[in-house]
Amino acid sequence: MRPVSIIGVGMIPFGKYPEKDTADLAWPAIKQAMEDAGTDRDDIGIAYCGSVYGGMMIGQRTLTRLGMTGKPIINVENACSSSSSAFHQAHMAVASGAYDVALVFGVDKLSQFGGGTIPLVDEDWEISQGMLMPALYAMRACRYMHETGLTTEQLAGVSVKARAMGAHNPDAQFQKEISLEEVMNARPIADPFTLLHCCPTGDGAAAAVICAGDVAHKFEAAPIKILASDLCTGTYLTGYRDMTVPEITVRGASEAYEEAGVGPEDIDVAEIHDAFTIAELLYYEAFGFCGRGEAIRLLEDGVTSIGGAKPVNPSGGLLSKGHPVGATGIAQITEITRQLRGSCGARQVEGARTGLAHATGGGAMGMDHGACSIHILQR
Amino acid sequence: MAMDQRAGHLEPGHVIAGDAGLHLKGGACASCGALAFPKPAICSGCLSEDIADAPLAGGGVLYAYSVIHVGRRPDLPYAVGYVDLADGVRVFTELTRTDGLCPDMKVAIEISPEAEGYRFNAAPVEAV
Ligand SMILES: [Zn+2]
Numbered sequence: 001m002r003p004v005s006i007i008g009v010g011m012i013p014f015g016k017y018p019e020k021d022t023a024d025l026a027w028p029a030i031k032q033a034m035e036d037a038g039t040d041r042d043d044i045g046i047a048y049c050g051s052v053y054g055g056m057m058i059g060q061r062t063l064t065r066l067g068m069t070g071k072p073i074i075n076v077e078n079a080c081s082s083s084s085s086a087f088h089q090a091h092m093a094v095a096s097g098a099y100d101v102a103l104v105f106g107v108d109k110l111s112q113f114g115g116g117t118i119p120l121v122d123e124d125w126e127i128s129q130g131m132l133m134p135a136l137y138a139m140r141a142c143r144y145m146h147e148t149g150l151t152t153e154q155l156a157g158v159s160v161k162a163r164a165m166g167a168h169n170p171d172a173q174f175q176k177e178i179s180l181e182e183v184m185n186a187r188p189i190a191d192p193f194t195l196l197h198c199c200p201t202g203d204g205a206a207a208a209v210i211c212a213g214d215v216a217h218k219f220e221a222a223p224i225k226i227l228a229s230d231l232c233t234g235t236y237l238t239g240y241r242d243m244t245v246p247e248i249t250v251r252g253a254s255e256a257y258e259e260a261g262v263g264p265e266d267i268d269v270a271e272i273h274d275a276f277t278i279a280e281l282l283y284y285e286a287f288g289f290c291g292r293g294e295a296i297r298l299l300e301d302g303v304t305s306i307g308g309a310k311p312v313n314p315s316g317g318l319l320s321k322g323h324p325v326g327a328t329g330i331a332q333i334t335e336i337t338r339q340l341r342g343s344c345g346a347r348q349v350e351g352a353r354t355g356l357a358h359a360t361g362g363g364a365m366g367m368d369h370g371a372c373s374i375h376i377l378q379r
Numbered sequence: 380m381a382m383d384q385r386a387g388h389l390e391p392g393h394v395i396a397g398d399a400g401l402h403l404k405g406g407a408c409a410s411c412g413a414l415a416f417p418k419p420a421i422c423s424g425c426l427s428e429d430i431a432d433a434p435l436a437g438g439g440v441l442y443a444y445s446v447i448h449v450g451r452r453p454d455l456p457y458a459v460g461y462v463d464l465a466d467g468v469r470v471f472t473e474l475t476r477t478d479g480l481c482p483d484m485k486v487a488i489e490i491s492p493e494a495e496g497y498r499f500n501a502a503p504v505e506a507v
Contacts, residue, residue, distance in 0.1 A: 130450075142445060143482055187448070238423070
């Protein structure tokens with residue numbers, strides 16, 4: 001396997017575009033990433049598309065608009081980890097030596113469902129019994145609060161921080177700060193969550209161009225190195241499981257740190273999968289940013305805000321930037337790439353050298369999550 | 380939506396009606412003893428397809444819960460939770476009430492006949 005670098009990224013502002021086809025959401029992000037990379041269409045050897053609700057051949061329907069046909073196009077569905085899983089596949093294709101340059105993008109249009117919780121597959125027994133994603137995360141919160149004494153008000157602080165970050169991101173679905181009272185008083189969804197504890201539904205697309213490390217300089221003066229590209233699946237259990245320790249992310253983090261040769265202390269900036277407020281706190285602990293039960297201290301002491309020692313989700317995260325599921329993984333990688341380049345303006349994490357992106361999800365009975373993909377990048 | 384109509388409803392195949400009353404029908408692997416619900420066609424542990432019907436425990440403790448305020452159901456809010464049955468199986472189910480709930484409280488599985496199957500949920504058996 002040979003080193004691989006990111007040479008271009010792009011995304012459209014996340015939001016609601018009900019009048020646009022899914023493929024029309026995606027091509028501007030790809031064009032932006034290609035221009036950022038300085039690659040021509042002929043340079044791309046293979047393309048991967050991550051999407052959950054884009055339908056059959058979404059990758060082909062998108063790339064025909066850009067005249068990029070003939071080469072292999074692979075569509076990847078892995079729930080919230082769809083485009084980060086696609087990125088993992090693209091990384092393998094280049095690292096193996098089979099291709100020098102690959103395009104990977106993610107896109108989804110949730111506005112097609114008209115709001116509410118995202119549709120799940122009710123062949124799964126728990127889902128047939130009414131399991132919803134907010135209910136799953138709410139039960140994690142219930143148990144974590146029971147075991148650690150975390151309060152609903154403290155939990156609400158996660159959203160306040162996320163929106164404060166998103167206020168500085170022109171690509172975020174929400175770009176306005178909110179108060180603790182607004183989070184607490186929003187309409188209830190699944191106790192302890194009000195609406196403002198939940199990521200919004202929306203539409204979006206993001207893209208990246210990756211390249212073999214030894215040819216990257218031909219396109220981009222300062223390529224971003226991919227130190228680790230990890231993908232794993234939840235361990236299936238029929239009995240009891242500890243919902244306060246996300247085993248899939250704990251395992252993935254350990255694999256990714258080992259592959260990269262770094263530890264949690266080396267991470268200068270992270271984009272983690274804060275689909276609901278509780279997730280952000282569980283993942284601080286899963287990534288080893290703090291010990292068990294200490295996550296709320298990191299949040300309340302400002303450690304994970306801009307200017308803190310360990311800024312998390314400077315983009316606003318899923319809670320503020322939005323979560324068009326298939327687009328999320330590459331959008332996180334886009335943010336980390338821009339952070340490592342130092343091009344994030346008011347939300348820039350000063351001097352960031354090493355960053356981490358984490359997308360996990362997929363409700364499946366007997367698993368913490370269906371998929372988890374973690375990437376560690378370095379300038 | 381289909382999921383809303385089926386929530387809290389058990390098909391006849393998920394229930395064992397015995398002398399001691401109605402029980403959730405789990406599957407016990409005849410080869411390795413693993414217990415699962417719903418009863419699987421194949422044991423995920425040892426791949427044996429010899430799975431015996433196993434009546435599951437009628438009670439356990441509430442691991443975690445949430446009161447749901449959204450969705451298409453007419454009877455909002457309602458509560459759902461994970462119940463850790465005494466025999467080691469965890470079951471996702473509706474709860475009979477939305478107040479007075481607390482993790483680790485004792486609950487009983489309630490199963491009663493209804494059209495084309497059974498109604499099932501879990502009822503707290505102690506005060507918080
Ligand atoms: Zn077995």
